Amino acid sequence: MNINLIKPNKENLTSFVSIGILFILVGFFDFLANTFLNLNFTAFLPAGVSYFTPIILGLIGLHFIRIEYSGNILLDKINANFNSSNFNALLSLFVIFTLIKFIPALLNWFIFDANFAGDTKQDCTSSGACWVFVKVWLNRFVYGMYPDTEQWRINTSFFILFVLVGAAFFVPTKFKKYLLIFLLFVYPIIGLKLISGGDFGLKYIETGAWGGLSLTFIVSAFALILCFPIGMFLALGRRSNLPAIRYSSIGFIELWRGVPLITVLFMSAVMFPMFLPDGTYVDKLIRVLVAITLFEAAYMAEVIRGGLQALPKGQYEAAKSLGMGYWKMHFLIVLPQALKLVIPGIANTFLALVKDTPLIFVVGLLELAGMVNLAKTNPEWLGMAMEGYVFAGLVFWVVCYAMSRYSQNLEKKLSTER
């Protein structure tokens, strides 16, 4: 029997595959023993070689089982997806070994060795994460410094919001319009009034006490609702034929896009009061909202302009030939099509907005990330930075990932191409 070791072939399939699998198994065995049992079977080899034995053995094994069109479906699939060349085999082994090495350690830190029970830092005895910290501070992470007894107001307003949004999916199309108008123009005022209080026997709660995740949502929601129409008008302004309007739109957009948000927030905090009559006090949260809204509106304007530009000229001409005026043409013909074209861009701007909200800490408003920052400096909870940031990161990740997934679905749903 003539076996060519350099080029495994189909004739000796069984022998090649069994030798290959043997090599791979030995490699994995060596690696697992090294990682979990602290045993080094290859200690007699030089240190550099011994370290890489699992990879070398695995590579040899994968080389033996790399047989094209073997006839075995499983083997062909493995070869095509993980083992198409020596380089790919090396990469696969590298990824697998890295995963085996780090996933258990991560899981241990996250779950198996983590502390869940207790109320103080001293209850965290095992080596993993101290989720007690998150548990104790959860109320603050969600509501900020909002008084405990009044937190039902935040809950209620968010509950109403969810019910309204949910209802918007189910009500007949006829009423959808009114519901949307209510949601966009009336509800924000009601919700804000409910949370800030001052009337109807509700205790007034100053915006300095707002915070945590609820503030993240409040800021994002308001900026999101407001920046969209402003951005739309800026985009139309930038494409206008009237030079004064065009150039002021360009100037406005480029000014905001050229500077970082943090300087805009600084501006709203220290420079803006100088521009108002002495003694006028505008609430911090409102100043921040205006700053973020104008900032994101400039980005929104550029996204929408992209859609306006991508629309074929024929659409404009057709609308004009029907005798439509400027506004009618844009609101009935151009914008509905243009906005559909740029859904991914709009979604990205919204995502950027949500991810930018933590920056309001520069004016002293503490949303989720800011509260974590505050909590970790508490003398009783020093050294909890990792848990805090991992928790905040997870929350933000879930929100942003859900948003990006939703936008992808929306894009597919609204696509008129068949």
Place this chain on the structure above:
Amino acid sequence: MNFKNFKFDLSNKNKDLIPQVLTVLFIVLVIIYFTINAQNNMGNRGISFGFGFLSQESSFDITFSLIDYDGSHSYAKAFLVGLLNTILVSAIGIFFATILGVTIGISRLSQNYLISKAAEWYVEIFRNIPLILQIFFWYFAALRALPLTIDSINFYDISFLNVKGWYVPRLIWTNFSLFIYSLIAAFILIFFVSKYAKKQRDEFGKQIPVFYISLAILFCFPFLAFLIGGVTLSFQIPELTQLSKTIYVYQGGVTIIPELISLALALSMYTATFIAENVRAGILGVSKGQKEAAASIGLTKGQILKLVVMPQALRIIIPPTTNQYLNLTKNSSLAAAIAYPDIVLVFAGTALMQTGRAIEIISITMLTYLSLSLSISVFMNWYNKKMAIKEK
């Protein structure tokens, strides 16, 4: 003259004129209103508008500076220190974000299931976490977990990593300018060689190995400078010294402060996700027929990549990637959150607190960022134009 026609003309003109006049009037009124208020407010506080304060002594220290600076220097110099720090962290971030982004973008298209999945998850994870949280994570959680000075992580006895920062050898040059001149001369020569090679290829169909020649020139010139010009290079390795019973520091060498490390890490890892998506879109944007056509006229794999795929892919990749570079530069202002002395922290933070000149300082800061953004976009527009399809 027909009166009716005249009237029509006028009304049509008015239709265009009225909104414009209103817009301009509105803007002018807002500016006047703001100016009057600002004058009143500054009058009340006894300060007058002006940039004279820039030459005053700043009297505050900055923890990390690329140029010679201490409290006795002026505010203008402090501004320069901040600006250089911003540029430094942006440049480092852009460099690593590009490498990481291109690697991950290509990995996402790999045939290898594991690699493409790993790259996809990297993008999904790091893109959806706010940058500021990532910076906080690296600075307050990850880098704080490093060992103390006394048991630093040792990289082959030349470089040390601990909770105070990363200590690397300092390069000590003599005749440094000659070395730079030799590099410049090498680049000029390479420029002419590639021009000559292009001419040879276009006119006589001769291939000249430009890449290897360039590499040789790039090595030979500085080497000659070392050999003949008297340029020398030595390393000053940081050494552990004991200041008192319990206080150890590394002296000599260069200290890369943890603020810089965490900022550069977070910026490049975050921006890399966006660059990866651009790279992926660019490579997918080159149609398969192009590669097949190139292969059918007998080009090698390397030639296909270099002459057919890359020029077309780059045309798609570069504009959005420019935007990402701009974003990274602007995002570097988040440095203020972890006290890396960039322009926002030094100038819009400390200097503003000390002088109270909000309007001047915020406008200078914003103008700086504006001009940084505009200069990058002007450069990239030029590059774009150069790469654009030249239709005949």
